[in-house]
Amino acid sequence: MKVANVGVVYRKELRDMLRDRKTLISMFLFPLILFPLMTVGFGTFERRMRSRARAAASTVMILGADHAPELAARLRETEGLEILPAAEDYKQRIADKRLRAVIEFPSGFGSALLAPGAGDPPAVQIYFYRTETRSQAAVTKLEDAVNKYKQEVIEKRLASQGMTKAEIQPVEVKQENVAAPEKVAGSRLAIMLPYFIVFLCFMGAMGPAIDLTAGEKERGTLETILASAVGRDDLVMGKFLLVLTTSLTTAVMSLLSFGVTTRFSREYLEQMTGGHAFSVSATTIAAAFLVVLPMSVLFSAALLALCLQAKSFKEAQNYTGPMMLIIILPAMAGMIPGVELNLGLAAVPVLNVSLVTKELFGGTVPLIPIAVTFLSTCAYAGVALFAAFKMFQTESVLFRS
């Protein structure tokens, strides 16, 4: 392989690409717009929807209100609850989401309040729609009000026996957050980010990879290039470097854009994350870039090897479509809460990069898993690159008919 020749091929492809203004726009401008849109636009929408869901009054129904007049009156005054008149069809109405929850008081509820009666304590039933967010919210409101009332009843009972409140509350638990505020904010904001970085990195490599292989074939220029004095290896290397350049540019632009977005919308983000300031340090961006780099190499080489199989643009696209889905899944798996980077997962391609970037933006820098991720991705990238070289040597692949 001759470096000078690789340089010639690379410069030729680069000039070709730079002449195409539109490719440039999508490479630079798109990530720049996407991240503000994602964090601020989508974030605002989500927050508005959530707070609206929280603020909306929950429609509930009280059954057997006359068994517990005091508590029923209390519930009617509770903010955020809209009490509907009791009706028979409450189960259907809950299932249809026209009613959020129903609370049912048994007969004899009021009579056993001041001292325990014979048998089990009366049971209050709450009917709701499991897995439905707004129904769950209504249940929480009901339970909060009921528990507050219960506490008062217990205090009254104990007072009648000469006991104090503290005696039945021997232990009080206090929670204290000790994580740095930017870590709390980071782990909230960085959930979707890794997914988009992986995706953009792939998309950035896809266009040129198709154009430089199947595109050449379709234009009928592949034979001309092969007949030139440049060696096969130099040719592959030059083409590979160009694909890598676009993929990396897209990835770098997205990382920078995310960094800049968080810097300029600090106040807004603070609001989003419940008062926790958040900023991305240059080190974080650099570390993220370090693991994205071998992944870019992997994508570029794999796409080159794959697209060379195709005779035409259309065929190449048929190959890259399914491959994109295969990439998306591990990238999305990084979004599942509770999935954490460990040595085993650090060896799974794509998923490892997704998890490492999540950790990095969450403020932790686990050095050994990062090293494993880097090295394993390098190894996969090496294999993919070798495959690409091999493909360009195979006449049956180059001149399929």
Next chain:
Amino acid sequence: MNTRQIGVVFRKELMDTLRDRRTLINSIVVPLIVTPVLMLGFIGAAIYIARAAIRANPEVMILGAEHAPRLVESLGLSDRIKIVPAAEDYIQRINEKKLRAAVEFPRGFEENLKAHPDRSQIVKIYWFEEEFRSREMVREVQRQITEFSTRVVTERLSARGLSDQWVKPFTTKRANVAPPERVSGNILGFIAPYFLIILCLTGAIYPAMDLTAGEKERGTMETILASPVHRVELVLGKFLLVMLVSMVTTAMAVGMFALSALAAGRMFGQFDPELVLTVSAKAAAAVFFLILPLAVFFSAGLMAISVMARNYREAQTYLGPLMFVVILPAMASFIPGVELNTRLALVPILNISLVSKEVFAGNYPWGIIGLIFGSTLAYAVAALFLAVRQFRREDVLFRT
């Protein structure tokens, strides 16, 4: 406009597509295999990982363990907690996620419980706010402390000759009254709309590019335009094919979703007996019916855009960003608690995402479904109108 001419264009493009074995594979076999694998794999992995997450590295540090021997002993018995020796650097270790939480008992905790029953003892738990695994650990520790606390209260009450019924005036129980298929439909409706919308779009992307920018690149656009077929007929014929491919892709996906949901329900039912994942034929039909105008909208919109491109590469440059524009509103179904209203029903894509969520959960708000169908249809007609206009403009067709 002549229907027969449209038919000729459509049949020609259809034959072209059917001859291309690989496109067929992409639009039929991929959704057929990918959807179930995706669905089963993803749900399975999510359940498995979430369960493993609760158990993995359950490290909790106890500070001042000597002040609370009884409570520490019962904490040590829990198989969900692994107690690590006390150390100074617990805050840093929590920050590094090496330690999930730290519990601090005050000096003389258990002695004071006996000596001063009229004073509450304060236990502090240090944690990583909002971190999934840290929250799980805090929950477990709190559960153990509550149990301990209940034991203390029972002892105190019995010392006075009172039963523990005195602190239990009544109990509250939750009962789910929604039918099981709606309970699980809600979970399915969380993720399914997103994939359906994306498949509907990707199904239309390939033919839309091939029939516009592809013609230009192959140099066959001029030939077709010179034929006696009218421009409008040409656009409509091409459009019908793009829409057909998009519809077939989506229909396969809806069908496979229903089937794989059944399989997933069987496989994962053991984790949660209430989880019976099923998609009724009615829901599948309703979702398909709603996707119909969306497929028109995507097909016409994509054609209007990609006809501006001179070649494949340029078309791809335009359509890549477009994909993200579609992805974001499609993700609306992921946000919990968002409910449809008349205004949201007018936002394209987002409305389909939200309404299919409702339909999967067994809810059929007919008024809103009609509104969404109507509004999407209006957008679709506007897109189609735009596509026809683009094909009439010489400067778009013959850009240099």
